[in-house]
Amino acid sequence: MSNTPLKIGIAGLGTVGIGVIKILSEQSSIISARCGREVNVVAISAQDHTKERGFDLSNYVWHSDPLAMATNENIDVVVEVIGGSSGVAKDFIEIAIKNQKHVVTANKALIAGAGLDLARSAELAGKTIGIEAAVAGGIPIVKAIREGLSGIGIHQLFGILNGTCNYILSEMRETGRDFDEVLREAQDLGYAEADPTFDIDGIDTAHKLAILSSIAFGCEINFESVHVEGIRHISPLDIQFAKDLGYRIKLLGMAKKTKIGIQQRVHPCMVPISTPIAHVEGVYNAVVTEGSFVGQTMYEGRGAGEGPTATAIVADIIDIALARNTNLFLLPTDKLEKMHVAPMSSYRGSYYARFMVIDKTGVFATIANALNDNGVSMESVLQRGRSESEAVPVVLTTHETDEASLIRALEAIERSKVVVEPPRFIKIESF
Ligand SMILES: NC(=O)c1ccc[n+]([C@@H]2O[C@H](COP(=O)([O-])OP(=O)(O)OC[C@H]3O[C@@H](n4cnc5c(N)ncnc54)[C@H](OP(=O)(O)O)[C@@H]3O)[C@@H](O)[C@H]2O)c1
Incomplete structure (x- = not known):
């Protein structure tokens, strides 16, 4: 000693x-x-x-x-x-x-x-x-990438990186309550800050995702290029429909190497109930990495709070005490590549869309035509309730499409006045 x-x-x-x-x-x-x-x-x-x-x-x-x-x-x-x-x-x-x-x-x-x-x-x-x-409090994800996965190439990672959002979405699903009510409860319980903006608008997740991408992909950190959406607009109705369709809604941070560069995105998404990440609930965080030779690895644990966060700090102190000194982003800064960014406009995926409509003849044809005109192909349709006086939800899922086309279709549907509020959409991830 x-x-x-x-x-x-x-x-x-x-x-x-x-x-x-x-x-x-x-x-x-x-x-x-x-x-x-x-x-x-x-x-x-x-x-x-x-x-x-x-x-x-x-x-x-x-x-x-x-x-x-x-x-x-x-x-x-x-x-x-x-x-x-x-x-x-x-x-x-x-x-x-x-x-x-x-x-x-x-x-x-x-x-x-x-x-x-x-x-x-x-x-x-x-x-x-x-x-x-x-990043992710008590989950030793930086160490996992630096040590356990140090010999392979990571091509994708994604995760639940904000316990506040995951708590809110889990509670909304379990209790059927709306976003504002559950957020207030999260604040009372100390899971959300008095000013919750960074958490619920996805910024905190984006900070952590940018750090992980740089470490995993060996490139200079590029927070500005992260596409960020938060969870304020998620309604109990969307959560219920997600359940009916076999999904759960999670706020994910996702980073991926694509042919044209690195895509970093943070947004709520529907994840199949059959995937392990769909079952990460409450204030828990999880990170999944996908790499050559090893395939998927997943890490789950408490992402914040006194004990978990301090555990990670003490682990770093112990590394220093043992002279296991490392570079902040694992590679020396002159070996980090400039990040080639894959813009969000290059993203293609499947979507869930919800329309609140007055149930009259021709409404569905208007929706279908607008989608068709913009090259968006429908996969399934669901309608709940029938009423000629009150708005009822119509929900559909799409085959793979680009977001710009979907948005053009939704704008056309909104202009046509068959809906009583702007259509909502959520990306579907299949992993
Ligand atoms: N809390 C978590 O679960 C968690 C998880 C992961 C990461 N983090 C990160 O950890 C950091 C600390 O979070 P926290 O939750 O521990 O924050 P906190 O409870 O608000 O504590 C902040 C501390 O900083 C002190 N402080 C503020 N301004 C100062 C100044 N100008 N000079 C000296 N001290 C100053 C405050 O002093 P007083 O007490 O005297 O006011 C307080 O003790 C943040 O970067 C946060 O993002 C937190």
Whole structure:
């Protein structure tokens, strides 16, 4: 056992920061045995020194300014769990690297935007930036790609990367309640933020997907090119129809190598009930990778919360203690290829579409003609209820088509006034 402990400074003492301190304290003997040296928190920083945090922090040096902690010569590794895609979190990491410290962060928003620059700085300084906690919390997906799958080529990955959305969609399906009601409940339970935009509009999933694509495909991260749709418009009616058609609705992040480049997309989709990912429920996350030689591998677990996220941070700290230093995106930055982006306009797939119609003669012919005129071929049709005074839903699924054609058909149907509200559509994934 080395008698030189690894000394840690933690910036941010919220959910994740306190979780890290708890694990390093409660697991200290097994961690030091595995590392061959002690791993000790020596300094901390947050905004409010007086806040009760449910843990005795009196033995640690307090820095009211995290940027001052980043220069503290008594620290080997800093943990950034403040959050935010710029500002203090970014400054903190940059200063820490300049001051010869390894970094561990859970900050997917920051890595999705500034990850490449930070990776270059870390390389120049000969330091590591560990990001396991930034993607899918307690699921060791970065390690899986870096270690278990390191010898093969990954050509596709997809997953449920946001527990808040998965909880909302699972609850809507189980209880028949609408989106707003379930979102409010998720906020009360602490599964959704007071401002849930990043989660429910798919942005958080897109951050994580961009990070995973870069690692899996060996190319520069390109968050801007991710096609993003959220789950606000999903209704209980769509969820019920999905069930009737043999699907579940999930918000997926999907990245794929295609002939013309890498396609990255985040949107709700109908997945067949027979697939394992359809059964990943509640706040759970899952990632599926598809690669040469090995085929599909799937990883499931808690994607957020104190314990799972802190578990991933501590694993990165242990790697650093064992000098298992890695590049942020696995390859050195000068070996990452520029990403050739496959635009969403090149995507072809099957769709579900729902129309709220007044059930009169000729309505169905109008819908069928508009689809036909735009080259969209129908696979199946479902109608629930009949009423000449109230709108009833008509639902159809299509054969493979491009989205632009479907949208043109739906716009024509909306203009024809046979529907009482804009038609809704959801992509169907068959995997
Ligand atoms: N929570 C999760 O389940 C989860 C999962 C995966 C990734 N993450 C990521 O982990 C990071 C932290 O998340 P969290 O949930 O732990 O956040 P949090 O509970 O809101 O905690 C943030 C902490 O940062 C401190 N802080 C904010 N501004 C600061 C400043 N200018 N200087 C010093 N400290 C400052 C706050 O101090 P005070 O306490 O004094 O206000 C607080 O302790 C984020 O990047 C998040 O995206 C979180």
